[in-house]
Amino acid sequence: MPSGAGAPLLAASDLCLVRGGRELFRDLSFDIHRGQLWQVEGANGAGKTSLMRILAGLSRYGFDGRVQRRAPLLYLGHHSAVKGLLTPRENLAWHVSGAGDWSDADIDDALARVGLCGYEDVASHTLSAGQHRRVNLARLYLCRAPLWLLDEPFTAIDRGGVGELEAVMTAHVAGGGAVVVTSHQALQVDCEVRSLRLGAGGAQ
Amino acid sequence: MSAPSTTRFCLRLLRRQLVLAVRRPAEMGNPLLFFAMVVALFPLGLGPAPEALAGFAPGVLWIVALLASLLTSDNVFRGDFDDGSLEQLLLAPQPLYLGVLAYIGAHWLVSGLLLSLVSPLFALMLNLPAAAIPALVCSLLLGSAVLSLVGCIGASLTVGLRRGGMLISLLVLPLYVPVLIFGSAAVQAAVDGLPVAPYLAILGAMVSLGIALAPLAVAAGLRISIDA
Numbered sequence: 001m002p003s004g005a006g007a008p009l010l011a012a013s014d015l016c017l018v019r020g021g022r023e024l025f026r027d028l029s030f031d032i033h034r035g036q037l038w039q040v041e042g043a044n045g046a047g048k049t050s051l052m053r054i055l056a057g058l059s060r061y062g063f064d065g066r067v068q069r070r071a072p073l074l075y076l077g078h079h080s081a082v083k084g085l086l087t088p089r090e091n092l093a094w095h096v097s098g099a100g101d102w103s104d105a106d107i108d109d110a111l112a113r114v115g116l117c118g119y120e121d122v123a124s125h126t127l128s129a130g131q132h133r134r135v136n137l138a139r140l141y142l143c144r145a146p147l148w149l150l151d152e153p154f155t156a157i158d159r160g161g162v163g164e165l166e167a168v169m170t171a172h173v174a175g176g177g178a179v180v181v182t183s184h185q186a187l188q189v190d191c192e193v194r195s196l197r198l199g200a201g202g203a204q
Numbered sequence: 205m206s207a208p209s210t211t212r213f214c215l216r217l218l219r220r221q222l223v224l225a226v227r228r229p230a231e232m233g234n235p236l237l238f239f240a241m242v243v244a245l246f247p248l249g250l251g252p253a254p255e256a257l258a259g260f261a262p263g264v265l266w267i268v269a270l271l272a273s274l275l276t277s278d279n280v281f282r283g284d285f286d287d288g289s290l291e292q293l294l295l296a297p298q299p300l301y302l303g304v305l306a307y308i309g310a311h312w313l314v315s316g317l318l319l320s321l322v323s324p325l326f327a328l329m330l331n332l333p334a335a336a337i338p339a340l341v342c343s344l345l346l347g348s349a350v351l352s353l354v355g356c357i358g359a360s361l362t363v364g365l366r367r368g369g370m371l372i373s374l375l376v377l378p379l380y381v382p383v384l385i386f387g388s389a390a391v392q393a394a395v396d397g398l399p400v401a402p403y404l405a406i407l408g409a410m411v412s413l414g415i416a417l418a419p420l421a422v423a424a425g426l427r428i429s430i431d432a
Contacts, residue, residue: 079288085227098296
């Protein structure tokens with residue numbers, strides 16, 4: 001599907017956010033179409049996470065502007081949403097259960113692809129922070145939502161994992177999806193990266 | 205891939221909550237232990253005369269059950285709020301009303317239901333007449349469901365606060381009052397040999413009203429807490 005075809009998956013218009021007496025961004029308008037990869041950049045405290053939560057619909061008050069969501073979306077935030085008392089398999093099965101019916105084989109396959117083969121049945125509290133993150137990121141292999149909102153997905157992920165994650169994002173964009181990602185590091189992907197810079201000069 | 209049916213989603217959520225509860229047996233046992241400890245304190249404070257204890261038993265058992273339920277309701281959403289699971293529940297393409305109902309149902313199963321089932325033991329400790337025990341169990345089964353429904357409203361509003369324990373009591377205790385009145389009155393009626401059914405019917409009406417309205421309030425409370 002060519003970039004920018006059809007109605008946008010998500011349209012934000014005139015977003016304006018003030019936090020603690022400081023204006024984080026104003027008059028922020030953009031359309032996210034299929035086949036686009038957006039990177040939200042900005043210094044710490046520039047409002048990247050706040051913007052992602054507004055786009056996801058978790059923040060519904062306290063900002064001006066309008067967000068129109070026309071497609072199902074997947075939001076992965078700072079918290080891993082992994083329960084220490086459940087095993088990775090149970091955690092992942094629960095995470096994806098709202099959006100689809102997946103067999104145990106699908107779940108195990110997704111866990112194997114994020115390098116958690118052999119850890120399916122251990123209690124998650126024995127896993128490291130990076131492995132928690134990987135349980136969460138395994139959702140990307142099962143998710144059918146066209147729009148992904150990933151807030152700092154590379155946190156605690158090792159170098160190999162970052163490469164795989166970039167490959168998944170590239171494949172998703174090539175397959176007609178869209179990704180919005182916040183990250184401080186440059187993305188090594190084979191597609192155009194649109195930059196949304198939050199900061200002193202407003203958004204560009 | 206189509207979205208799974210809402211019923212299946214809710215059953216999965218209920219099972220997840222129950223698995224989590226079973227894997228933390230200490231937290232499940234705490235309200236029961238609390239119940240036993242407080243009931244054991246009354247003979248020490250009021251004097252061990254069996255007749256006096258029997259007179260106080262309906263009210264005492266109900267108040268302690270109410271406090272035990274309050275003790276656990278603070279934690280219903282706390283863990284899921286802290287680790288981000290609650291955000292994902294809010295974003296899941298499923299009606300939040302039914303998801304919330306699954307949370308409340310799980311809370312009732314591991315607190316109210318267990319408490320009702322062991323209550324005859326505590327009733328004997330306080331010398332409640334045996335004839336009143338069925339009424340006690342029935343009124344607790346119905347009443348504790350209302351306590352769970354109302355307690356979860358308080359929990360959803362205070363989940364974003366670090367120390368919501370005191371606030372939740374202030375929010376929720378006034379709403380517990382009608383349950384306490386009709387619950388203990390049901391047991392008292394059974395002690396006096398009067399019909400119990402009208403009291404149980406009123407408790408049943410409260411459960412119905414709670415199931416219809418409380419999840420709406422909880423869902424709104426969760427959205428506010430996540431937003432803050």
